[in-house]
Amino acid sequence: MRLAATDLAIGYGRERIGADLSLALGPDEIVCLLGPNGCGKTTLFKTLLGLLPRLDGALALDDTDIARMSRQDIARAIAYVPQAHAPPFPFEVLEVVLMGRTARIGTFAQPSARDRTIATEALAALGIADLAGRDYARLSGGQRQLVLIARALAQEAPLIVMDEPTASLDFGNRLSVLDRIASLARAGSGRGVILSTHDPDQALALQARVLAMSAGRMIAEGPAADVLTPARLSEIYGVPLTVERTASGRRVCLPAVQSSAATMT
Amino acid sequence: MTRFGLNGALSVGLVALAFGALLVGPFGLTPGQTVAALLGQAGDQAQIVVWNIRLPRVAGACLVGAALASAGASYQALFRNPLVSPDILGVSAGAGLGAVAGIFLSLPVALIQLSAFVGGLAAVALVMAVASAVRGADRVLTLVLTGVVIGALAGAATSLLKVLADPYDQLPAITFWLLGSLASVTSADILPALPAVALGLVPLVLLRWRINVLSMGDEEARALGIEAGRTRLLVIAAATLVTASVTAVAGVVGWVGLVIPHIARMLVGPGFGHLLPASALIGAGYLLLVDTAARTIAEIEVPLGILTAVIGAPVFVWLLASGRRGWT
Numbered sequence: 001m002r003l004a005a006t007d008l009a010i011g012y013g014r015e016r017i018g019a020d021l022s023l024a025l026g027p028d029e030i031v032c033l034l035g036p037n038g039c040g041k042t043t044l045f046k047t048l049l050g051l052l053p054r055l056d057g058a059l060a061l062d063d064t065d066i067a068r069m070s071r072q073d074i075a076r077a078i079a080y081v082p083q084a085h086a087p088p089f090p091f092e093v094l095e096v097v098l099m100g101r102t103a104r105i106g107t108f109a110q111p112s113a114r115d116r117t118i119a120t121e122a123l124a125a126l127g128i129a130d131l132a133g134r135d136y137a138r139l140s141g142g143q144r145q146l147v148l149i150a151r152a153l154a155q156e157a158p159l160i161v162m163d164e165p166t167a168s169l170d171f172g173n174r175l176s177v178l179d180r181i182a183s184l185a186r187a188g189s190g191r192g193v194i195l196s197t198h199d200p201d202q203a204l205a206l207q208a209r210v211l212a213m214s215a216g217r218m219i220a221e222g223p224a225a226d227v228l229t230p231a232r233l234s235e236i237y238g239v240p241l242t243v244e245r246t247a248s249g250r251r252v253c254l255p256a257v258q259s260s261a262a263t264m265t
Numbered sequence: 266m267t268r269f270g271l272n273g274a275l276s277v278g279l280v281a282l283a284f285g286a287l288l289v290g291p292f293g294l295t296p297g298q299t300v301a302a303l304l305g306q307a308g309d310q311a312q313i314v315v316w317n318i319r320l321p322r323v324a325g326a327c328l329v330g331a332a333l334a335s336a337g338a339s340y341q342a343l344f345r346n347p348l349v350s351p352d353i354l355g356v357s358a359g360a361g362l363g364a365v366a367g368i369f370l371s372l373p374v375a376l377i378q379l380s381a382f383v384g385g386l387a388a389v390a391l392v393m394a395v396a397s398a399v400r401g402a403d404r405v406l407t408l409v410l411t412g413v414v415i416g417a418l419a420g421a422a423t424s425l426l427k428v429l430a431d432p433y434d435q436l437p438a439i440t441f442w443l444l445g446s447l448a449s450v451t452s453a454d455i456l457p458a459l460p461a462v463a464l465g466l467v468p469l470v471l472l473r474w475r476i477n478v479l480s481m482g483d484e485e486a487r488a489l490g491i492e493a494g495r496t497r498l499l500v501i502a503a504a505t506l507v508t509a510s511v512t513a514v515a516g517v518v519g520w521v522g523l524v525i526p527h528i529a530r531m532l533v534g535p536g537f538g539h540l541l542p543a544s545a546l547i548g549a550g551y552l553l554l555v556d557t558a559a560r561t562i563a564e565i566e567v568p569l570g571i572l573t574a575v576i577g578a579p580v581f582v583w584l585l586a587s588g589r590r591g592w593t
Contacts, residue, residue, distance in 0.1 A: 013400075049488055075490030082488075087481055088345045089535035099478050103490025108471040110538060155489070 001077055001158040002026040002062055003048065003192075009056035010040060010047045010216075016055060017043045018216030025159055025192045030185045032203035032224065033196040035213035036237055041196040044213070045161050048194075050074050075103035079152035081162040084144040086137050093139070093147050094132040097122055100154035115154075122153035126180055142173030149180065160184070162195035166202065174199075182206050200228050200236075200253045212236050230256065268539040271532055275546040279327070282550050286323045286557045287315060317451075325450040325514060326556040327549035330521055332462050332511040334548025337522025338529065338540050339469055339504040342480040343497060344405050350523035351508040354412035354501070357519070358419035359388020360512040361443055362426075368438050369426045378454070378513035382461075385509030388415050389501065404483065444568030445518035447556050458510045465507035468499055473538040476500060480535070518569050520577025521548055527584050 003025045011017040018040040025031055033041050046052040048059065050066045059066045061077050079100070087096075097119040098111045105111060111119075123129045126146050131139065136147060145165055152160050165181065166174040182205075185193040197203065203210050203224040210227040212220040214236055220227045233241040233253055240256035287299050292314045294302070301307040302315035336351045344353070351357055363384020367377030392415050396408040423443070430436045441448075469476070475496055479486045486493040508522070529543035552569075555576065559567045 046484075051484055051487055071487050071492050072490040075488065080485070080488035082485060088347060089342070089480055089530070091477070091535055095477070095536055099481065099489055102475070102478050105474070107475070110474050 001192075003060075003078065003159055005048065005057065005059045007057040008044075008047065008054055008059060010043045010052070011055050012043075012052070016216075018213070019056070021057070021213075021216075021218055023194075023211055023218070023221070025194050027158060027190045027192050028185060028187050029192045030182070030206050030208040031192075031194040031211060032206060032208040033194060033211045033213060034198075034200055034203060034236060035196075037198075039213045040216045041213060042163055045080075045163050045194075045196065049078055049080050049161055072103045075155065075157065077157055078159045078161060079155040079157040081145075081148045081152050081160060081165055083163050083165075083167055084141050084148060086144075090135045090137050092132070093123070093128075093134050093136050094119055096136045096147055097151045097154050100151035103155065118156070119150075119154045122150040123147075125153060126150050140173075141168045142170065142177065145169060145173075145177055146180065149177070149184075153184075158191055160191065160193045162193065164196050164198070166197060166199070178202055178205065200224075200233060204228060204251050204253075225251065228253065268533045268536075268543075272539065272542050272546065275543060275550070279546050279550045279553075282553055283323050283327065286326075286553055287319050289557055289561055290314070290319060321450055321452045321455055322447055322556065322560070323553060324452075325447045325455050326553040328455060328458065328462060329447070329511040329515045329518060330525075330548040330550070330552025331545040332465075332507045332548075333518060333521040333552075334525035334529070334544040335466060335469065335541055336504040336508040337548075338526035338537070338544040339476065339500055340522070341526050342476050342535075342537055342540075343500055343504075344409060345480050345482060346405075346409070347527065348523070349409065350520075351504070352416070352519060352522070353409055354392050354505070355388035355415035355419055356385045356505050356508045357512060357517050358416035358423070359391075360385035360509050361517050362419040362423045363387075364442055364513070364516070365423050365426045365430075365439050368435055368442065369430050371435070374454070375457075378457070381513040382509045384419075385512060386505060388419055389505045391415055393498070393501070441568065442516040443570070445516040445570035445573070446559075446566060446568050447515050448560070448566045450514060454514050458514045461510035462507050465503045465505075465510065468503040469507075469541060472496065472500060473541060476537045477535075480537075515569065518552070518573055520573040520581070521552060524577045524580050524584070525551060527581075 006022050008021040009016060009019040010021065021044060035041055043052065047054050053067065066074060098115060101111050101115040101119065105115065120129065120132065123132055126149060128143065128146050128150065131143060131147065136144065139147065166177050169177060181193060181195065185191050208224050210222060210224045211218060212227060212232065219235065220232055228243060230242040241253055242256040243251050243253055245251055288294055288296060294311060294314065298307055298311050299315060302311045333351055340349045340351060340353060341347050360381040364377050364381035367380035372380065392408065392411045396411045399407050427436060427439055430439055475491055478489055478491055479493060479497060483493040525548040526544045529540055529547050533539040533543045555572045556569060559569055559572055
């Protein structure tokens, strides 16, 4: 399964937020979408999922135009992991994960024993099988994010779109969620993951392909190590940035000049 | 206890409650006589009391309570808001206006019921039309607010009719109807409402899993594979049919659809497959108790709507104050 967007224009009604956006996502691939606040990342994701109509350009799954696919067919191909949220009702974690099976069961059907097995396995795959009976609304942000990723796994879609999966997490949870994402799309998994993040270090850690967006345009694309040069990073985020190597050989993004706050200490 | 077990226990409780309600009334009947009358083996008088007076009333209370609570559970899941009830979307106000117009025009009872039913559906249709014409805002919020607006408008029209109505003949009937009552209910009132309620419940039962998914929000439901707009419309139409059908029988009975689903959710959780039967059973039992009280606590009939408000409001305040996370 391959998702391909060509010269996509995105936005709401007459309000155009981005244009000339091209990207592709296939199996065994992790794509990181980087860009400042308000550059159109979420709008792009909603358009890729067919939740918003595209304003121009082409968007296809394999060779089928997404606009002509049913919600069910799209959901069987692409799973969506929204930012962790609180639902209005106290569903059990397993019930939330089972909702991922909706596109796989009939309109009037209930999840079967097999669906329950798949949902339980999805929880186990993310190391949170013990949460199955807990109230989803009472979980921590990191746990909820993992549950939503488990739901995407239960959906058995080859492609997964994640909107800032680490946004509201503490440092430890951020690393563990990132770790799980890396293993989801490991070579041979057949899965492709596209995620947005505010942290360019994550793209480096995931050795992802990077799409850099700014003001509704794609300004760079390629392997993280190639794209994330000091010049490019500074261009994306509008502040002087640099990339340094640690003693162990890892790359990290840092401010190019020490900020006044750092100098004072 | 499992959720199936709980719903089973609720069913048994409802049957016991219904039998108990058959025993209560000015004409003294022993349990033995009541059973005999139900089987058609009692004296004429007992037979008439049970079959023509008490049974229609008991059945009516169960039907109205079950229907309002089921519709309330559906609206709450659909609008992702535990404060929503059949009163929202203008259903009750529209049905009220329809019935009052019928009484004002001195229509026969059957036509008054039809008019109430049409009024309820028309109010919802109007709400949906106005809400879909408003663009760019939160769709659910728009729907709910439009419901409040249309409800207020229908309320104003109802007040106008009350002013114009004959104060000796029509006004008491209108007032009584707006307060809700089963005092004059007969099997001829209930039988036409039964298939309409059943028809409305069918999509709610069939779509029970999808209603769960819809309560995660439209966008997520669509991403999970549901044509959310179409499904939402179908569920609203079904819940409205259920509400309007029983409003046509019993008048405006508030609070049941708001409070009962909360209590059901505490017992069986938010999963709609269990929540719907639990709401229906508890709603039926609750209104049966209230209606039995309405016909026995005083010399005169106490209107149902007054009792449900007097009981419902403090219960709701307690629910608010207990502040349980997720409105369990």
